[in-house]
Every structure is written in C-alpha cells, then in structure tokens.
Amino acid sequence: MDRANIRQAVTDNLLEELGMTTNDYNLGNSIFAFSFLCAEVPSQLVSKWVGPDRWIPTQMVLWSIVASSQYRIASRTSFLVYRSLLGLLQGGFIPDVVLYLSYFYKHHELTVRLGFFWAAIVVADVVAAISAYALIHMRGILGLSGWRWLFLVEGMVTMFLGITSFGMMPAGPTQTSGWLRGKKGWFTPREETIIVNRVIRDDPSKGNMHNREAISFKLLWRSLMDYDLWPIYILGLTNHIPFATPNIYLTLSLKDLGFSTFQTNLLVVPSQLMHVTNMVILTYLGEMLGQLAFVAAIPQVWALPFLIWLRTVDTSAISKWTVWGVMTVFLGNPYSHPIQVGWASRNANTVRSRTVGAAMYNMCVQAGGIIAANIYREDDAPRYVRGNSVLIGIAMLNIALYVLTKLYYVARNRYRERTWNRMTEDDKLDYLAKTHDAGNKRLDFRFAS
Template sequence: MQGLFHGAGSDDKDDFSLVHEGDVDKAQPITTMAASSDITSPSDSHPSSERDPSIEKKGDAVPKYEVTVTDTSDLVEPEDPDQSHGFLQLLKGTKGRRDLDAIATVRSVFDDPALARYYYPHPGYENLHQFDPSERWTYREERSVRRKTDWRIFVWILVMFFGLNIDRGNLGNAVADNLLGDLHINTNDYNNAQNMYRVGFLIAEIPSQMIGKWLGPDRWIPVQIILWSLASGGQFFMHNRAGFFACRFFIGLFMGGFIPDSILYLSYFYKKSEMPIRLALFWFVDSMSGVIASFIAYGVLHMRGVAGREGWRWLFLIEALISFVIGLCSFLFLIPGPTQTKTWWNPKGYFTEREEKIIVNRVLRDDPSKGGMHNREPITLPMLWRSLKDYDLWPVYIIGMIFEIPTAPPKTYLTLSLKAIKFSTFQVTLLTIPVTVFASINLLWITYLTERFRDISIIGVLSQLWTLPLLIVQYKMGESLSHNHWGQYALSFILLGWPSMHAAHVSWCSRLSNAVRTRAVSAALYNITIQLSGIASSNIYREDDKPLYHRGNSQLIAINVATIAAYGLAKVYYAWRNKQKRTQWDAMSGDEKARYLENSGKLGNKRLDFRFDS
C-alpha cells in the first residue's frame, strides 16, 4: 500500500491516449475503511481542507466514517510514481488486453485503515454524498463515464475556448488587411497594443479566479465570454491609436481569468493522468480556431468597401457575434459539478447516480486534496497569500516566463513578414494555416510523450533544442533568406511549428499544487507568467532593427539557451525535494505518521507524503 498522494492514481489509459489497454495487476488483500450512511467528521483538522465555516448549512448532519474491515484483493495496484516509461515501452504499449469487466478501482490512501481518515473529503464538499471508499467499478464502466464526461463537459469547454481564440487571435488577420495603415500607426504601436492586451490580462488573472471560485466557474465563465465579445466587437468602431489600445486592453481584461477558471473546472471531473492530453486538445483547439478564423477572414476581408468600411472591421464584428452566442449558450450547458447536473431544461441531469459515484470516487482516489473545499467556496486572502508564496511552484513560473519567447516574436510578426516579402493579403491568410496545423499536431504528441515518459523537464529541453538551430540559421542567414521567399517561409514553418510544452506546464502546476486553493491560484499565476513573457517578447523585434531583426534574433538565441538551463535546474530541484521528503517520511513510525497527518491540514504540497512530478 502506497501512502502517498502522488501514487494514488493509476496509469489508466483514457480514450485519447492512442495506446492499447494492458493487463490488470492483482492486488494483495489488506484491511480498509468503508463509508457508513450515518457518518460524522473523523477529525476537525482535515488535512486537505481550508474551508470557510459559512459553507455548512444549519441543521445539516456532519458526516463521519466508521472503520470496517473489507477485502480489497480486487483493487488494482497503482504504478510506481517514480518509474518512467522507457522508449521501447512507449513504442510497444502495454502487454496484452485488459478485461473490460474486471475491477478498475485503484488502491489508494483510502484503503489504509491507519491513515485513511486523514484523507477523507471535508464535510462541506459538495459531492460528499457520493463518496464511498468501498465503491467498485469496472474498466467498461469507467470508460463509459469518461466518454460521457468528454462529450457533456469537455467538448463545450473546447467550444468556449474556440470563442476566446477567434476574438484574441484575429488581430493577425486584421493586420494582413492593412489595419496599421488604416489607423495610421506603426509596428511599435502594434507592439504596445499587444502589451495593453496583456496588461489587462495580468490585472484580471487573480481577481477573476477568486470571483470564479466564489460564484462557481459555471456562472462566471459565461459572463466573461459575453464581456469580451462586446469589447472585441467594439473594434469595429475604432479610428485611432487610442481606440485601438483601449479595445485591446478591455479584451485582455475580460479574457484574463477564462483559462485558469476552465482548468479548475475540468479538474472536478478528471484524474491527474487524464488532464495533460485534454489540455493539449485545449490548445489544439486554440490552433485550429486560428485555421477556421483564417478561412473566415479570407471571406470576410473581401467585404472591404461594404457600407464604406474596411474588411478588418467586419472581421472583428462577425467573430465577436460568434463568441457572444457561445457565451449565452454557456449559461445552459455548464453545470456546477459532477453531482449537480440537473437543470430546468434537462431535469434528468447529465449523469446517473451510479455514474456520479464513479466520477467522484475515481477523482478523489487519484487526488484526495480535491475534496478539501466546496465548489462555491471563496478563496480567502490568507489562502491566497499562502498560494502566492509557494516557492515549490516557482521553477514552473520561471520556465513559463521564458519558454515561449524564442518563437513568440517570429509568430507575432509572421503575417507582417510574409507581407514584407511580397505575398498578397489573401496569400498571407492562407499561408498561416499550414503553420498552425503543424504546431497543433506537435503540441499533441509532445504532451502525450510527457505523460508516457512521466518526465516534463527532459522533454521540455528537447522542445527547446528544436528551436535553437533554427534561430541560429535565422540569425546567420537572414539576409540571404530575405531574397528567397519560399525559403523564408519554410524556415518560419518549421520554427513556429515547434512542439509547445504549454499544456504540459499547466497540468504540471495542477499536479504540484496538492490543494484546491493552490490549484486555482497556480493556474492564474502561471498564466500571468505567460503574459509577462508576451510583454517581454513584444519588445524584442523593434522598428530600428528592421527588416532582419539581427539584434532581436541574437536575444532569442540567448533566451533559448537560458530556457534549456531552467528545465535542467527544475529537474534537479524537484528530485532533491522528493529525496528530502522521502527521507523524513520513511523515518516515521505508523503512529508518528498519523499524528503528523492530523496536524498537516494547511501544508498542501509541503506535506511529507506528497511527491513532486518533474
């Protein structure tokens, strides 16, 4: 029995994993706890709870659990969290085929009768009535529930993300239609407008997360979508630099909390091992929305002259209307959580009672810390402060600030660069599509590799080694490439199609958090680092460095090398922290571990029984 949060989850192959299902390992029988129906709180110092007492309803019975002896020989043993998959294992997949009617329930901390009580969800947890440590389900049931969750929950998240990206990504297509010339502004103004967007994003991140945690993402996300669609539609009416700056600022302000709110929302339904590939699909939609937006732009930009307006104005307006409709529909389709799915238009709800039990118990067995707060419980200022000063997440934030910079300026300037080498407006619009598709495919496979190899840092180094030689070629051969239009495009195609680690990093933050409040805040803080990265990268290609950006490319090479070093240092740091924790934890007796857990309620990822992924 593995008494660690990190090892509580299985290597369960979800439906997007593209690998064969393997044999089920047989577990050895031990004693465990079962939930009784008339239960009271096992301890007031719940280790994963930082709950506001106001969440409890007056008159509600406080749940408790009784210790019983149960045969757990049917449980599946979790894989060793410190074991990586070798390359041959990656190629061959798992041996054999899995019996879909076998028990899929994975052994977790809830099956240790001495320590389980310290991992139980708090009495204020909204899904508590479906929590039962003795619950069992088969692989067939788990697969069915996961697919249903994908269609009912995840697909609409992707639709909303599409709405976000057509509004924030349409600026490149607008620039291809001479937006800068029509507004009488230059490339420095363009950079500053992008910075105004990012400033708005930065301002909104933490406050939006706190509002979303208080109201619930199901209420707050639709409001955000409607607000940013109105701001985006306002670009139809702008006529000068000030209006351009104002519109970009408010778009960023209203978009700021969407991504971390959505990630927190998805964590209610999925295990840790299931999040990376879905987050990769999250950003795959980001790229594909760019492809769709390019096709929309190709048609809409032909409207230049309609009602005496430029084509880019119609582009902003039509795409804002699309996201506005998505925002309205989101009020209908988003639900608070897995056991709160019944609505006025869908009285039967999304899931049956059996399916609710499977979702709740598989998620909590994988990560007991997810039962520590109510989904409508606000993050207090002390909670926020504890999350902000969590130094064990700082290595990820540092990487977040620099890992995208080597490709960010070339990506931002792609349409301008293609226009400069004499491609037409409509050629530029179409030429961006292959680049986007290539990057999207690479995002999927590299995220998949991080999960299969169970190593984010080393694969992150490999992703940076993709861009380094290409930047050196750009730096050394920029002048000769400027006379070879297709050669320049080919270099941009490979460079901008690099396998981004963005989805893996977001999942990394979630895994390192080990507390609901830190998980919510870390997603926002990581997103802040991405915006800071954007602000820095937007000042690398400057007007006085045109057209080859020789100085800027030398800076990109230096940052590329620094990012490789940052990944290596993160790997060393988390290995050291895990060794430090393991030494202290293994030295404790069973009674000492129980006493420690009883008083470790607010430690989060500082708990000695928690291990960091690296």
Template structure:
C-alpha cells in the first residue's frame, strides 16, 4: 500500500509542535468530528490536500530534523522531506518487508503459541492422572502462568525498550524454550506449578515487544493488517499443533516415556531452534541491517530512505526516541494514569473470557465426552479454521469502513446465542456432537484483538503512552485469562451450567461496553470541538506552539472510535 494512498493516522508530536490528524476523504472530516484548522503555518501542511507528507512545511521539517538529531534517532540520516518514490517501488518494498519482517514475526509468534498451547494437547494423554493432578490443580497452574505472564508485561516492555527488541526477544525465546523442554521431566504438582510460573514470567511482554519491532517498519494502517496476520498465526499453529500431537502422543511408552513427555521435549526443542534463528531474523532498524549475519544488508540506499520516510510521514513521533532509549519513571507514570484509554482496557478485560474458558477446557471436555486422545486433537482443528477467516474478515472490515466500536459489536452478536445454548442446555445427559459443534463455533468467534491493539496505539498519541498502554492492555487481556481459567469448577462438571451462565453474562455485557465506549469518545471529541472552535486563528497558533498539554490530552487531538 502506498503512503500516498494511506488514510491512516498521522501524529506530529513534540513539546513545541504537536498536531494530530486523521486523514479522511473530503466530506468525512466534519462527520467524524475532525478538525479543519485555519492556522496557516504548521497545521497547513497537516490539514491541506497534501497532508500525507507533514514535512512539506519547512518549519515542520526543520523542527523534526533537529528533534531527530537531539533524540539520536537511529534512522535520522535517511530523513528526507523532499524524497519521492513511485507506487511500484513502494509495493515492491512492502513485499520485501512482509517477507523479512512480518513473516519473521509470525514465525516467532508461532513458537510462542506452541509452548503456550501444548498443555491443552498434553491433558488428552492422561497428563493429569500421571501427575496426580485434579481439575482444580490444572486451573491453578493456568492461573499461575497467566499471573506471572501479566506481571512481566510492563517490566519486559521497559527492558526491551532499553536493550532493543532485536536483542531481548531472541533471549526471551531461548530462555523459555529451555523451561518448556524441561516439562518433559515433570514429577508432580510442585514442578508443574514451577514451570508454569517460569514460562509465564519469561514469555510475558513478548507480544508487545514484537509489535514494537513491527512498528519500526510499517505505517499505522499496514500495522493493523499485519497484526491480523500475526494472530492468524495462532490458529494456524493450533491446527499444526493438533496434527503434530496426533502423531507425537503415539510415542507413549517409547523409551518408557508418556506421550505428553515426548510432546514437551520435541516442541520445546523446536522452539529453541526458532529462538536461535531469531538472532538472525531480527535487526535493530531499517538502517541497521548490515552485520556479520547480513553482510549485504536488507536494502539498498534508496530502499532504506523509502522505508524510513514512509513511516515518519505516517507518524513523525516514531523518531522522537531512539531504539535503545529507556522509558523514564515519569513517562511511565503519566502513561499509566491516562484515563482516556480505560474504556479500551475494559474491553480487553471482558471480550475474550468466553473463548478463554472454553479454549482452556476444549481438549479436556472432548476427552470427557468420550472421544479418544487422537480424535480429540483432530476435532480442535475446525475451530481454528473458522477463527482464521473471521479474524481476517473483521479486521479488514474495520479498516475498510474506518469504524471500530460498531464493528466490534459483531463479537457479542455472534457469541451470545451460542454461549446461551451451553448455559441453558436442557437435561442431565451430554449431547456429544451438538456440544462439540457449539463449542467449536464459540472458539471460532470473531477475534478483535488486532483491532484493539491498533486502537490503543492510535488513541495513545505519544510514543511513551503507546509503549506503556500496549503493555497495560495486554495485562487486562491476561487478567481476563486469570478469572476465565477458574470459571469451570470440579463441582460443576460435566455440563458446567453455572460456569456457562457466567460466560453468558460476560458475553452480554459487551453490548453496553462497546456502545458506551463509542459515546465516550464522541463526547470527548465534541467537548474539544466546542473549545477549539471558539479559538481565533491566532489563538490556535499560540496553543499549538506553547501549550503544555501532551499526547491525547491536547485540544487538537481527536479520538478514534
């Protein structure tokens, strides 16, 4: 996609000049409450017809050139406000980025998902009985993993920002793969809990770290689509892992080891290989691709300039910190106390509970329904296939119509009737195939995670808030996993009517949450419009040049909804 065709958000951020603008086709700006400033200096380059390049104004260009120098931005030497390129050049370059960056990110995420999901396959091979664990012990293990995972989110983001994702992510992967492989030697409850804690602690923050790395190479609109590929990998891995487990678990008894032990050993070794490979796959930035592993680098000089300038024209704030610059305590605190992002955090806390609960118990429930170990793993595949199509579809529609809140309503519209069937199922006997069919459809429900991650990023409106808010949002998602893992209880088996009624209530709650979120941002934008429209041209100019308001607290910023 060409930067000249992008309708993504352009954010011009810094202490003196800070303008936020969402590019829209003519006729849609007033409808969405976006500003049309009559300020003729800095904002003229942003609100004009040619606003795709905010550096056309010499004042803005000079200012950002100095800002990038002061921040020691690693790609500052490639900054060129006058650089032009063709659609053909950019299309070819984006394809190269997709292979070098997006594909590598998906491969690394696949390794993460293998070690997060293989516990579900292990329980189909008498994992709990072999270790003398109960369903509640299994719940506790999942809870320990989720708690340590979420507690590591923010610290991991801080470390990654200091060391650089290209260094920290490979270290993370190699470290957790060792622990994942060691699960093949589990002896009982204590070792099960210990490995769950260690894996969660090491993996925590990995997703936010990887998204940060992706943002170095893609524009905002491109990023949301690549994120949908990112989470599509989750379902593809689910299919592959189920097929692999079908074969690996047949090794039960070989060398006197249980099948689930072979599963952890083999898949842990695979993850370790990907972790080592990631040292080769990742580079610090577009201008830092030449090294011992890449003697020729990824790009020629012109390609380097196009990669850097297309990203900066989409979001000039991406150069106001360098890729080894840490977040200060003050920056972290201001980002943590940003109340305007709370509605999005609430969505993350509620939206995925039904699928989290059913997903954690899918294989265990199928075994209890009477399916064999091998058929159980095969029966998990249809949910992943449905998940892929609905994830890509809902993300594409959201970007296509430039709408988030209302598009996300498809989740409760889809899940409420299905979870209602499970919650109010009549009789005491289990209807095997209907139960599997309904559960499969719920697990394949539209996944709005890619939309929410991009939404948080757009409404953060600053580098420091974007970094911290991504971690906080993921913490909310992990918190939902904590309570979701404990909704199904031993005394509620086998139909889990009580637990499913709780999931039904959570699914219904998404209707008012999403609607209120939209109205909240509409109200915030309208409130700012009233103040901003009362300003004269001189007052607007003075505000832009001298205000102490920062990030999304600026009067000239409008929230996406």
C-alpha cells in the first residue's frame, strides 16, 4: 500500500498543489525504482546475516516512518527525497521474503506460494484504492489535503503490522515458538523433522548454510557471475514494461477522461481483481505444464492487441466507459513475476546463489520500472502514440526473449545429459563423491525451462 498509494495521491491534486508536472511524477517514480534497486543486494546480505525474521519487520517499521511522514511533503524537492528514502528502505523486501519462504517449501511449492504472495500485493492495491476513496474524503480536516491523510494513515497501519511481525515471524520451521506464536510453536517435533527432510531432499544445498550465516565477498562475486541465471535477469528487466507504463498512468488517464477523483480510485479495483485471479491461474498453469518460459510469455501475447488499440484509436473521441473497459481487461493481465522469481530460485540451486539471485532479479525488475516510468512523456500526451509504439516493440522483443531463454536452457540440459551419459557408473559415483562443482554447475543438475 505504501508503494502504490502515490497513484491514488495524484488523483487528489498532489501534482497541482506542489506545482509539479507529469514529468516530475515520472522522475519521482524513477528515483524510487533506482533507490529500490540500489538497496536490493545490501538488504539481502543483511537479511542473510541477521535473519529475515528480524530484518523484514525492521524494514517495515523503518519505511513506515518515511511513508507516514510523506504527509509533510511541501515541494518538488521534498517529494523526490521522500521517494528516494522510501525506495532505499523498501528495497530488498521482496527477495528477503523469497529467501524466507524457501526455508519452508520445496521448489515447485515455492512458485505457487510466491503466486499467493504477489496476489496479496495486488489485494493491497485494491485495498489502497478503496481506502483512498475514504481517506481522500478527509480533505479539509485539520486543514490537510486528502492525499496527506492518505500517506499518514496508511503509513501508521504499516508501522503496526511491522511491530506485530517481530512476534509473528519465526526464524525457521524448527524455531516457531515465540511471544505471539505460543510456547509450543506451530509444529510438533515430528512435523519439524518432516518439513526439514523434505526441503533438504528437494535441495540439499539448503543444509549447507545457516539462515543467519553471512555471505562472504567471494561467494557474493561467484553468485553475481552465475551466467546461467542471466537470461532470467534479462526477462525481469523487460517483461513487465508493456503493462507497467499504462498502469502508472491509469489514474491520471481516467481523470483526464472526465472521471471524478473518487470514481477514478474505485474504477481501478476491477482490473486489480482480474489481475490477481489471472496471476494465480498462470502460476498454477506454469507448474502443471512444466513449461515455464512459454507460460510466462502468455502476458506478452495478451498485451499486444491492447497496445495496438491504444496506438491506433483516439480515446478522447470515444466513450470514456469504453476506454475504461478496454484498460480494465488489458491491466487485468496474468502476471508472470511469481513464475520467474521461482524459476530463478530453482535454477540457482544453492542458498548463496538464491539469496543474491533473488536480489539481482528484482534489481532488473526495478530497472525495468525506471524505463517504464519514462516512456510516456508530456510532449506525447494525451494519446502517447510514440510511447505506445515503444511498448509494442518491447512486447514483441519479450516474446523473442522467452523463446531464446527456453532454447538456452534446453541446450544446456542436452549438453549435460550427453556428458553424463558418456560416463560409466563408477565415474558417476566418483563424480558425486569428489566433485567441487556446486549448485547449478553440477553435471547432475538440470535447469527448469
């Protein structure tokens, strides 16, 4: 909510009251994304050192202070400073959660749970839109604008949840007792044994590193240079841009069409509900079919006809309700992010690569967010013909990238299969006993594709 409520705030004349333009709004979104990505790897290293059960609640409390303090924004400069601080403190939160969940679930289970996690993020967007309808109505109370109340109240809610999380998040499946979790914890000793054994059998590397063990610079560098994860990082950079740009401008576009501030905040809800439903369906489909690349490419095919429509149709000359309906279906797209985060985690195959890989992937996603925030420009308004042409090109590029990623991992698996099959049984046993290869560099490891 603290990340998304800027879209609701601009519907309550935030830009006008601060003397800002849509280009300033773009710059604020870019600075947020840049600060967010800069904090990704450092946050992951801290999380691995102190434990995500301690670091995640700390992050939430720290950014809630900044989020609620945004009610004091008084100028373009302070707006940009707050966006930067918020990005720095929220950066790393998502890969921290991915690392934390990996302690409890097997690979294929993690992907589905990540789908639930991103579904919760979208639900938060829905709640933000509905709560914004109420909070913006507080305009005038104590002489404050509605958007100031929006930042203040939602930031305080986050602070409450952050403080509660200190007592609700266990360090791991064998350490679930606590002051809010009960003296006996969540699981019996037998259940703890089952959880740990099934997770380690699925990925033995999870038994090689404690969940509060720091990553050395040598291991960090080795993880960064893991070229077998680079194709997924590239997909993270570009895959959401065709949707992110129109979504950033959705509330502003609806206001420009003639909808009121309060109508605008409620009209974004249907697309969010459709989005979360389709995302969960897509995540399950990826696991059912086992074709991660092709399933993750479906949103790009979804985007193309809508982007072509936006590129060719003068939306100011047709019914605003028609435009809203098209945008609702467009932005109700299935989201492949949970698939790709789980894909990167699965293909890392070590805790240290998974820790750094989750951060690197999300850094690429944030870099894509910077690109997305600057495609629609003021001199291209209101139809954004140039911007939509760029988005069409990116969607087509993404389809090609998914095909190339699929071919890369298939080729890598075939090479390893040939090498492995040429070995005698004694050679295989000797390799398994003596090899220094780790994670996805082992000959007996096969990449998910």
